[in-house]
Structure formats: C-alpha cells, structure tokens
Amino acid sequence: MLPTLDARLAAAAELVRPGQPVADIGCDHGKLTAVLAASGRYPKVIGADLRPGPLSKARQTLEHANCQDRAELRLGDGLSVLSAGEVGSIVLAGVSAQTTWEILEKAPWVFTVGGPRIIMIPATRHSELRRWLWTHGFAFVADRPVQAAGRWYAVMAAEYTGERHEPTFSECLLGGTGSWPEGAGYAAWQKAKLPRMRLGVPDGTPLADEIDRLLKEGTGL
Ligand SMILES: C[S@@+](CC[C@H](N)C(=O)[O-])C[C@H]1O[C@@H](n2cnc3c(N)ncnc32)[C@H](O)[C@@H]1O
Incomplete structure (x- = not known):
C-alpha cells in the first residue's frame, strides 16, 4: 500500500523536477521515497540516511508499496552518497536548518549554476536557513507555508545562481510565504x-x- 504523505512532504513532492533523478536525503521512514518511486515520474529515485535503522524502515515502506525495485537505498552522510550531476533534485526534509546547510557545505558540486534543485523543510530556524541560502548564492523557487500535525513548516526550494543577496530581517522571517x-x-x-x-x-x-x-x-x- 502506498503511504500517505503529510502536507509538508506532499508539498515537497510537488517541487521535485519531473523527468530527472531525485534523492531523498534523511529519508527515515521512506514515505516520500516510496511515493516518488511509485509515481514513475523520475528515472531514478534514491533514498538515503545516515543510520541503518531508518534505512530498514524505508526498505519496509518500499516493500509495502511494492516499489522496492524502483528506488535505491543508500547509507551515508548527507550528499556523500551522490555523485556530482547524478540527480536533478535533492530533498532534505525534517533535519535542522544547521544540518541542512552543513550537508550542503560538504558538497561543493551543489554550488554550480544549473546544479540540482534543493528542496528543504527545516525542522527549526527557518529564518536562518533563508539567510544562509541568500548569502550563499541561492535563489528561491518556492517558499510555501504548510501546517502539519498542528505545527507550521516552510517548504523551500532553491537553486544556485551565484548571485548573493544580503536579506533584511523581515525577508528572512517570512521569505516568500506571503504569496500563499x-x-x-x-x-x-x-x-x-x-x-x-x-x-x-x-x-x-x-x-x-x-x-x-x-x-x-x-x-x-
Ligand atoms: C526527523 S527524520 C525526517 C524524515 C523525513 N525526511 C521527514 O521529513 O519526514 C530525520 C532523518 O534524517 C537523518 N539524518 C540526519 N542527519 C543526516 C545526515 N547528515 N545525512 C543523512 N541523513 C541524516 C536521520 O537519521 C533521520 O532518519
């Protein structure tokens, strides 16, 4: 059976570039990995996690959804499980803002014009992640406010342009959420x-x- 995504992961799925490989980093339960794999919209779907426990949960989820042959599971830290240019979209959902930017900083190939779209749902410190993205040359493709399990989240998608922006405090606080x-x-x-x-x-x-x-x-x- 295909898992149901909460509003946050459903919004993230909508932002994945169709027709290109995608990686769900920190996949944990593997629900998003399974839904992406089952959709058939991506030539390759990779689910990855730092720890073996979450990866076995993801394996089970894929088996229950009968799409274990449509996704690859990889064990490792952040983007070290990927090679440069391997995917068109990277989802980093449910980790802290700091973990998000630390994962990106360890993969210089992400800082390339025409590089992957990064889809993020920071568990904390939304404003600081927005500041980090702007000051490191990323532009927002989306910044969508979503409520799930009684909490507010911001589902962000950004692409590297190399153009740095020094945002105001207000810009960091709200980003592009006002258009929703x-x-x-x-x-x-x-x-x-x-x-x-x-x-x-x-x-x-x-x-x-x-x-x-x-x-x-x-x-x-
Ligand atoms: C709270 S879960 C989020 C699961 C799912 N992405 C979601 O949003 O529902 C965070 C997952 O990220 C994994 N994680 C944390 N740091 C990581 C890293 N550096 N590289 C890969 N996975 C990591 C954890 O092991 C955990 O399974």
Missing part, C-alpha cells in the same frame, strides 16, 4: 516569537527598529 493563502497564519506564528527575540537586541540598533516596526504592524490576522 496560508501566509497570514505563518506570519502570525513567526511574529509571535518577536517579543522574546527583541529582549536580546539593544535599543537604537537597526535590528531593534526593524523588529519594533514588525511588532507595530501586528499579525495582520
């Missing part, structure tokens, strides 16, 4: 963290002014 109907809910959730954040910022600094402005704006809900 769910954007207001996401913004309210992000802005609810601001009063606590503001406590650590000295008065009179540009950051303090920006946070104060956002607080004055309210949530818009």
